[in-house]
Amino acid sequence: MNTLRIEELAEQVDAAAASGQTLTMLTASVADLDLDTAYTVQRYSMKRRFDRNERLVGMKMGLTSFAKMQQMGVHDPIYGHLTDRMILPAGGVLSLTGLVHPRVEPEIAFTMGSNLSGQPTPEEALAAVASVHSAIEVIDSRYTDFKFTLIDVVADNTSACRYVLSEGVPLGDLDLGDLTISMDVGGREQRTGSSSAILDHPAKSLARLATMLDARNQGLEAGQTVLAGAATAAVHVAAGDRVSVQVEGLPDVHFFVSE
Ligand code: OOG
Ligand code: MG
Secondary structure: OOHHHHHHHHHHHHHHHHHOOOEOOHHHOOOOOOHHHHHHHHHHHHHHHHHOOOOEEEEEEEOOOHHHHHHHOOOOOEEEEEEHHHEOOOOOEEEOOOOOOOEEEEEEEEEEOOOEOOOOOHHHHHHOEEEEEEEEEEEOOOEHHHOOOHHHHHHOHHHEEEEEEOOOEOOOOOOHHHOEEEEEEOOOEEEEEEHHHOOOOHHHHHHHHHHHHHOOOOOEOOOOEEEEEEOOOOEEOOOOOEEEEEEOOOOOEEEEEEO
């Protein structure tokens, strides 16, 4: 696919995200969009945000858990970019204005203490981590009815919308392999899972992210945030909700939803 066409697709996904308007799946009309090109669309769409003074602050993994793969009907881990515009302070308020149909999911996040590149083992990946957080990701697919193929969701920056981190704690002796994770959404919906749902261990998700980035000559940098992926299926939010996540052994995190 030529650069001009990729630019056009990037403009479409960027405009949908910026305006909160839905988009028909790109693959419905673009026959020659493959996964590798979808990552290029994602990168070009990020460049548009950077041109509007958004700043890259980290990366996210998606579809790392069976619950998510099953919910979305898509079966491979994917990654997206996080910008400063997506940061929601802990205890803060998410406004639904300008969003399409947001959902929340409970996650574990890392703050990188050093750069991470190449194809690290999970142990090597963890050695590059400065602190660990419980986290809530707000995803908001720009596609109609929150339905997409793997290629479409990658082009749409893996539905990234907002995220909230708890205070960070050093990893120390904490084993992230099997921590209970629970989420409450407005007292209406609860989800409970285990950190083992995240590619068996969140460190494997981090290592996999580095390896996927390496295939495109990218890596992670000290200070960046990494969302390791949801441990349970995602839940719709509504105005008035208080959304909270608890990860065993980590500080809690919550935020509020307004119209
Ligand atoms: C894609 C993003 C999935 C996760 O943690 O699994 C994701 C989506 O479900 O819209 O962020
Ligand atoms: Mg997520």
